[in-house]
Amino acid sequence: MSIRLQNVAKHFGNSRALEPLNLDIRDGELVGLLGPSGSGKTTLLRIMAGLESADREPAGRIQFGDRDVTNLHVRDRRVGFVFQHYALFRHMSVFDNVAFGLTVMPRKSRPTSGEIRARVHRLLEMVQLEQLANRYPAQLSGGQQQRVSLARALALRPDVLLLDEPFGALDAKVRQELRRWLRHLHDELNFTSVFVTHDQEEALELSDRVVVMSNGRIEQIDTPDALYRAPVNRFVFEFLGDVNHLEGSVRSGVLTCGDASLKVALPDGEDELLLRPHEVELVEAPTADAHLPVTVTAISPVGAEVRVELEADWLGEPWLATIRHADFERLNLARGVRLFAVPRRWHRFPEERTAAAMSLLETVS
Amino acid sequence: MSTRSLSIGIGSTPKRVLPGFGLSLGISLTFVSLVLLLPLTGLVGQLADLSLAQYWAIISDGRVVASYIVTIGAAAVAAIVNAAFGLLLAWVLVRYEFPGKRLLDALMDLPFALPTAVAGITLATLYSSNGWMGRLLEPLGLQVAYTWVGIALAMAFTSIPFVVRTVQPVLEDMPVEVDEAALTLGASDGTAFRRVILPHLWPALVTGTGLAFVRSLGEFGAIIFIAGNMPYETEITSLMIFVRLQEYDYAGASAIASVILFVSLALLLAINIWQGRFIKRLHGGRG
Amino acid sequence: MQRIGDAPAVRRLLVFLAVALSALFLLLPLVAIFAQAFAQGIGVFWANVNNHYTLAAISLTLFVTVLTIPMCLVFGVALAWLVTRFSFPGRRILQTLIDIPFAVSPVVAGLIYLLLYGRNGWLGGWLDTHDIQLMFAWPGILMVTIFVTCPFVARELIPLMQAQGSREEEAAVTLGAPGWTIFRRVTLPNIRWALLYGVILTNARAVGEFGAVSVVSGAIRGQTNTLPLHLEQLYQDYNTVGAFASASLLALIALLTLAAKASMEWRAARREVHA
Numbered sequence: 001m002s003i004r005l006q007n008v009a010k011h012f013g014n015s016r017a018l019e020p021l022n023l024d025i026r027d028g029e030l031v032g033l034l035g036p037s038g039s040g041k042t043t044l045l046r047i048m049a050g051l052e053s054a055d056r057e058p059a060g061r062i063q064f065g066d067r068d069v070t071n072l073h074v075r076d077r078r079v080g081f082v083f084q085h086y087a088l089f090r091h092m093s094v095f096d097n098v099a100f101g102l103t104v105m106p107r108k109s110r111p112t113s114g115e116i117r118a119r120v121h122r123l124l125e126m127v128q129l130e131q132l133a134n135r136y137p138a139q140l141s142g143g144q145q146q147r148v149s150l151a152r153a154l155a156l157r158p159d160v161l162l163l164d165e166p167f168g169a170l171d172a173k174v175r176q177e178l179r180r181w182l183r184h185l186h187d188e189l190n191f192t193s194v195f196v197t198h199d200q201e202e203a204l205e206l207s208d209r210v211v212v213m214s215n216g217r218i219e220q221i222d223t224p225d226a227l228y229r230a231p232v233n234r235f236v237f238e239f240l241g242d243v244n245h246l247e248g249s250v251r252s253g254v255l256t257c258g259d260a261s262l263k264v265a266l267p268d269g270e271d272e273l274l275l276r277p278h279e280v281e282l283v284e285a286p287t288a289d290a291h292l293p294v295t296v297t298a299i300s301p302v303g304a305e306v307r308v309e310l311e312a313d314w315l316g317e318p319w320l321a322t323i324r325h326a327d328f329e330r331l332n333l334a335r336g337v338r339l340f341a342v343p344r345r346w347h348r349f350p351e352e353r354t355a356a357a358m359s360l361l362e363t364v365s
Numbered sequence: 366m367s368t369r370s371l372s373i374g375i376g377s378t379p380k381r382v383l384p385g386f387g388l389s390l391g392i393s394l395t396f397v398s399l400v401l402l403l404p405l406t407g408l409v410g411q412l413a414d415l416s417l418a419q420y421w422a423i424i425s426d427g428r429v430v431a432s433y434i435v436t437i438g439a440a441a442v443a444a445i446v447n448a449a450f451g452l453l454l455a456w457v458l459v460r461y462e463f464p465g466k467r468l469l470d471a472l473m474d475l476p477f478a479l480p481t482a483v484a485g486i487t488l489a490t491l492y493s494s495n496g497w498m499g500r501l502l503e504p505l506g507l508q509v510a511y512t513w514v515g516i517a518l519a520m521a522f523t524s525i526p527f528v529v530r531t532v533q534p535v536l537e538d539m540p541v542e543v544d545e546a547a548l549t550l551g552a553s554d555g556t557a558f559r560r561v562i563l564p565h566l567w568p569a570l571v572t573g574t575g576l577a578f579v580r581s582l583g584e585f586g587a588i589i590f591i592a593g594n595m596p597y598e599t600e601i602t603s604l605m606i607f608v609r610l611q612e613y614d615y616a617g618a619s620a621i622a623s624v625i626l627f628v629s630l631a632l633l634l635a636i637n638i639w640q641g642r643f644i645k646r647l648h649g650g651r652g
Numbered sequence: 653m654q655r656i657g658d659a660p661a662v663r664r665l666l667v668f669l670a671v672a673l674s675a676l677f678l679l680l681p682l683v684a685i686f687a688q689a690f691a692q693g694i695g696v697f698w699a700n701v702n703n704h705y706t707l708a709a710i711s712l713t714l715f716v717t718v719l720t721i722p723m724c725l726v727f728g729v730a731l732a733w734l735v736t737r738f739s740f741p742g743r744r745i746l747q748t749l750i751d752i753p754f755a756v757s758p759v760v761a762g763l764i765y766l767l768l769y770g771r772n773g774w775l776g777g778w779l780d781t782h783d784i785q786l787m788f789a790w791p792g793i794l795m796v797t798i799f800v801t802c803p804f805v806a807r808e809l810i811p812l813m814q815a816q817g818s819r820e821e822e823a824a825v826t827l828g829a830p831g832w833t834i835f836r837r838v839t840l841p842n843i844r845w846a847l848l849y850g851v852i853l854t855n856a857r858a859v860g861e862f863g864a865v866s867v868v869s870g871a872i873r874g875q876t877n878t879l880p881l882h883l884e885q886l887y888q889d890y891n892t893v894g895a896f897a898s899a900s901l902l903a904l905i906a907l908l909t910l911a912a913k914a915s916m917e918w919r920a921a922r923r924e925v926h927a
């Protein structure tokens with residue numbers, strides 16, 4: 001079922017949580033709401049669920065498919081909602097938790113207890129917890145509790161599944177596993193899902209499309225790939241990964257900053273360039289286009305790559321470069337080694353927030 | 366003092382990191398022995414002089430048995446009324462904002478702070494036939510003062526804070542998400558309260574009601590003024606002890622006191638055990 | 653935010669019920685105390701308070717209370733320190749023992765002291781031959797008052813000190829602070845409000861204790877009458893205004909207790925918001 005929000009805004013007292021915004025989510029899509037804390041992403045999700053009501057002025061509209069649900073109470077919206085801290089009913093067994101939504105249905109439409117039992121067991125099988133049906137929530141691990149919470153939300157066969165930081169409280173390995181498993185479930189059962197996260201990696205890995213938010217505003221809506229390649233503004237660029245800054249003045253095609261210089265095709269004046277860590281190459285001698293002397297201050301091998309921290313007099317903040325293990329060995333890196341950095345490419349957002357603020361993708365050499 | 370506590374604490378048991386073990390143990394044990402335990406030996410000594418038959422005769426005397434029934438019956442009614450009233454008050458104080466809320470909250474402690482004798486003469490005056498409440502209730506055929514209703518009223522008055530103050534923190538700690546989870550699953554307010562919130566509060570509610578009941582069993586000052594103290598009808602067990610004492614029947618007083626003491630301690634123990642079992646289920650522990 | 657029972661009609665009904673019932677059940681008695689005390693004007697009230705027997709009862713009550721508080725304070729702090737900072741066999745039993753005064757009827761409390769120290773008691777006989785009278789005199793009143801009030805300070809401190817844990821004191825030990833300094837500089841600032849509240853509760857109960865005191869006091873007017881016993885006698889003598897004059901003094905102490913508690917809670921809540 002598609003979700004359409006039109007002109008939805010939210011104030012808490014005098015403070016604005018959401019600016020009036022529009023959002024279209026297609027039927028069957030898996031969408032991530034990504035942003036720092038206080039960006040309004042959770043508020044937006046809760047408004048979709050009906051747990052918060054949008055401002056009356058301006059009058060917004062929320063539609064599920066063709067159904068206008070703007071004034072519908074949360075209990076009648078029939079969304080599945082998964083809470084950050086699971087919110088399991090701790091006095092009920094796993095079975096009773098999952099069965100809860102079915103057992104509180106009006107007597108007329110309620111399935112028989114046999115049907116309920118069968119349906120709950122099917123759900124528990126799906127989340128691989130059928131042998132724990134009689135346990136209480138306090139006896140489960142965090143990952144297991146989150147799976148119960150999901151099964152409970154899915155018991156009523158909702159068309160829309162909303163998840164608030166669903167994996168936030170779990171450790172890295174369980175999180176990875178659950179993500180893959182949610183993606184699988186989503187593809188299989190074909191509902192529309194929206195989840196909130198502050199973890200860019202999670203948003204990019206899991207979503208069909210990502211909604212990047214800050215300060216109660218939607219900054220960009222795009223596929224993970226497009227988002228990473230073509231961020232519309234500096235906020236999106238900085239939020240989606242580590243960033244190195246290079247500030248200096250440009251004169252006749254050369255940007256200088258202390259004893260560092262870099263050839264750029266830019267007009268004269270002050271400028272700032274942004275680089276991702278993997279866009280920084282390390283070499284033993286300066287090139288014709290780039291003279292950026294740096295000193296290695298820290299090295300940490302993380303997974304498939306090596307993270308190298310770089311400092312220099314001309315840098316306000318240290319840079320971070322990620323290089324392959326092969327390069328690491330070839331360069332014979334160690335703390336205190338002096339090298340030269342060469343940008344493979346860089347980004348620039350000269351005019352914030354104007355429609356023309358497209359990322360300029362430049363390649364050096 | 367400081368050097369002594371340090372030397373005792375560290376000298377006798379080098380594993381204890383913090384000082385003061387010896388000193389605090391000494392004070393606590395001396396106090397507990399002298400103030401709590403030693404006097405109990407007086408009771409035991411007095412009881413030891415009685416044969417089992419004598420003991421049984423005293424505690425199964427008709428007037429005394431009537432007092433058990435009055436006390437337990439009134440305490441049970443008071444506890445049940447307080448369970449409902451206390452739950453309502455705790456709910457309103459935690460869930461809603463309204464003018465005068467802090468005043469209402471402060472008022473909940475009044476029965477603990479007000480001396481029981483003051484509560485006793487006040488309730489007796491209010492509910493006697495020419496008191497403010499008595500004048501209203503008597504024409505309706507409801508006689509409160511000098512009946513067991515008055516006893517239950519006085520018991521309820523002195524023990525209401527137990528329920529409110531036990532339920533209130535649990536309700537406060539209940540996460541919003543529990544309500545929200547029930548609502549997103551389609552439960553109506555009534556169903557959600559009955560199926561989700563009440564079970565959540567149940568341990569606290571039972572504990573609070575149990576404590577209120579135990580307190581009511583032992584209450585004296587607030588009750589004797591309003592009870593009328595008619596033998597076989599409105600005499601509470603605490604008063605029976607008092608009556609025996611005034612007759613210089615120390616053995617009789619002791620025997621009846623031992624019954625009260627035993628019942629109160631057994632109830633307290635039962636509440637503790639029950640609570641422990643419940644907490645274990647809600648907060649982990651496999652099995 | 654949606655919560656259960658948020659519908660305006662439900663909310664209004666429940667708030668109304670709670671306020672109305674509390675007013676009838678709790679507030680009305682409070683009002684009645686003062687109304688009765690001043691029923692015949694302030695002059696009569698004053699004459700009732702400023703009378704020899706009442707003043708004697710007030711001074712005995714204050715005397716007993718002033719002696720009770722330090723005893724309970726020392727015991728409460730020592731016990732709380734013991735059971736929250738050390739683990740030793742019998743710790744749980746000790747914690748359960750201090751609940752006895754809460755569970756026991758005050759009349760039973762008075763009785764057990766009378767049995768021990770009274771003329772027929774096994775210590776009483778010895779005391780009698782040495783011409784020491786504890787029962788039916790102020791020492792007896794003091795002893796039973798200590799019995800019924802001794803758990804209050806400890807009961808306030810134990811949960812708090814348990815929650816705070818002993819990390820801070822352990823840090824102080826590693827920094828070489830001597831025992832008394834640790835308590836004064838590290839522990840005391842953390843527990844002072846609970847300590848004060850424990851003292852206030854002890855005070856309220858000590859001033860108002862009736863059942864236990866009435867067993868051991870003998871209620872000799874002007875000598876062994878505490879304020880609650882005094883008001884009982886006046887009430888039995890059908891001197892209602894006199895009884896309520898004394899009652900209003902006790903009710904005033906109760907009100908001050910409530911105000912102190914409310915302001916301390918408000919303080920704690922405000923600190924939490926700031927933190």
